[in-house]
Every structure is written in C-alpha cells, then in structure tokens.
Amino acid sequence: MKSDKVIQLEKAFIYQRNYLVLNHVDFDLNVGEFAYLIGKTGSGKSSLLKVLYGDLPLTEGYGQVVGNELNGMKTSKIPTLRRHLGIVFQDFQLLLDRNVEKNLSFVLKATGWKDKNLINDRIDEVLESVGMISKKKMMPFRLSGGEQQRISIARALLNHPELILADEPTGNLDPETSIEIMNLILNLSKERNVAVLMATHDYNIIQKFPAKTFKCEDGKVSVLQTSESLF
Numbered sequence: 036m037k038s039d040k041v042i043q044l045e046k047a048f049i050y051q052r053n054y055l056v057l058n059h060v061d062f063d064l065n066v067g068e069f070a071y072l073i074g075k076t077g078s079g080k081s082s083l084l085k086v087l088y089g090d091l092p093l094t095e096g097y098g099q100v101v102g103n104e105l106n107g108m109k110t111s112k113i114p115t116l117r118r119h120l121g122i123v124f125q126d127f128q129l130l131l132d133r134n135v136e137k138n139l140s141f142v143l144k145a146t147g148w149k150d151k152n153l154i155n156d157r158i159d160e161v162l163e164s165v166g167m168i169s170k171k172k173m174m175p176f177r178l179s180g181g182e183q184q185r186i187s188i189a190r191a192l193l194n195h196p197e198l199i200l201a202d203e204p205t206g207n208l209d210p211e212t213s214i215e216i217m218n219l220i221l222n223l224s225k226e227r228n229v230a231v232l233m234a235t236h237d238y239n240i241i242q243k244f245p246a247k248t249f250k251c252e253d254g255k256v257s258v259l260q261t262s263e264s265l266f
C-alpha cells in the first residue's frame with residue numbers, strides 16, 4: 036500500500052560528517068501538504084533537506100521520501116529519488132551557459148526523456164504554469180531574480196513531483212517578488228496536490244501565508260504551536 040506521507044522520519048539522526056546536527060527527528064509530511072522549516076542560522080535546516088534529497092546519508096533512524104527508503108540508500112538509487120522530487124534553491128542554480136529551454140531539456144534528457152516532441156511539449160507546459168513561456172529562448176543572466184526563480188520552479192515541476200523541497204526560495208528576492216513567488220508555489224501546490232517543505236528565514240512571508248511550521252532548535256525538530264515564537 037502506498038503511504039499517505041511523502042516524508043516520514045522516525046528517530047532520525049542527521050550528521051554533517053561526524054558532527055551531529057539533529058537528533059531523534061520524528062517528522063511527517065502528508066501528500067499535498069505545505070509546511071515551513073525554520074530555525075536560526077546553523078540550526079540544521081539545510082542538513083535536514085539534504086538528507087531528504089539524498090545529498091547526506093541517513094545512518095541512524097528510519098526515513099522515507101516519496102516511497103524511497105533513505106536508510107542505506109545506494110548512490111545509484113539517488114537519481115530515482117530525485118526524479119520524484121522538485122528541488123528549489125535560494126540561488127536558483129540555473130546553468131548559465133545555455134538558455135531557459137536548454138536548461139529544462141537538459142534535466143528531461145538526464146532523467147530519461149528521449150522523444151523531442153514530448154520534451155518540447157513538457158517544457159512549454161511547465162513554462163506556461165509559471166508564466167514564463169515568453170522567456171523560453173532567453174539566457175538566465177538576462178532574467179531578473181524573480182524570473183530566474185520562476186524558471187527554477189518550472190524545472191522542479193518537469194517530472195510531476197509529489198514533493199518540492201525548497202531551501203530559502205525567496206532568500207535572494209525583494210519583498211514584493213517574494214510574495215509573487217510564494218503565491219506561485221502555494222497555487223501550484225494546491226492545483227497539483229504537490230507537497231512542499233520550504234526552509235525560510237522570512238518572517239514576513241510566514242505571517243502573510245501562515246502554514247504548519249517545523250522548527251530546528253537545539254538539535255531537535257518540533258512542530259510549532261501558533262502561540263510559540265517563530266525565531
């Protein structure tokens with residue numbers, strides 16, 4: 036039976052090399068659910084996300100992400116995990132030597148797409164969904180930060196992910212553009228029933244778009260009650 040949880044961690048320990056960042060992490064995210072991940076600099080948000088997308092190993096405790104068990108995951112299985120995930124970063128991480136279309140076709144080809152027409156149709160679909168179809172032939176450096184982030188969200192959507200992991204996606208954007216990007220992420224999440232876990236420092240965004248909030252603090256992850264302080 037398929038789990039109704041896109042993320043499940045039980046008594047997970049999260050390490051950066053030998054340094055224990057988070058301990059006894061119990062964490063669930065449901066299908067289609069949106070949640071924030073907050074905490075001070077160095078509290079472990081990025082480390083937690085890295086475990087979830089297979090960039091750090093899970094060596095103690097149990098974990099699964101979109102049906103992929105994290106424990107003892109072989110390097111060869113990481114592409115399968117990533118195919119079911121969308122990942123969005125603060126600094127967009129677009130390939131700067133090629134245009135928007137080629138950034139997206141690069142990902143599709145790397146994840147097994149072969150048919151040119153299907154590739155072209157899928158690129159148009161995701162660009163439409165983020166309002167960027169007119170920028171298809173543009174080089175990334177000619178786009179504003181908000182536009183680059185829209186392209187990176189389009190890239191995250193290419194393989195119909197069940198989960199998007201976003202590491203401070205508004206961190207490099209001005210307040211107005213941050214709100215636009217949040218509206219986009221929340222609408223996509225609702226329309227497509229995609230779960231989102233979003234690490235952020237942006238208190239204004241959380242106030243404007245309240246949602247379930249996990250906090251990393253003193254080596255633990257807890258779910259915040261609304262009365263608790265956010266940072």
Ligand SMILES: Nc1ncnc2c1ncn2[C@@H]1O[C@H](COP(=O)(O)OP(=O)(O)OP(=O)(O)O)[C@@H](O)[C@H]1O
Pocket residue numbers: 051052054056074075076077078079080081082083251
């Ligand atoms: N490659 C590494 N090797 C060893 N320790 C690391 C490494 N990367 C991060 N750490 C340590 O792990 C801890 C958690 O870092 P992490 O980047 O997960 O925090 P964060 O909450 O995402 O911080 P920020 O908000 O600044 O991005 C920090 O104490 C950091 O110094």
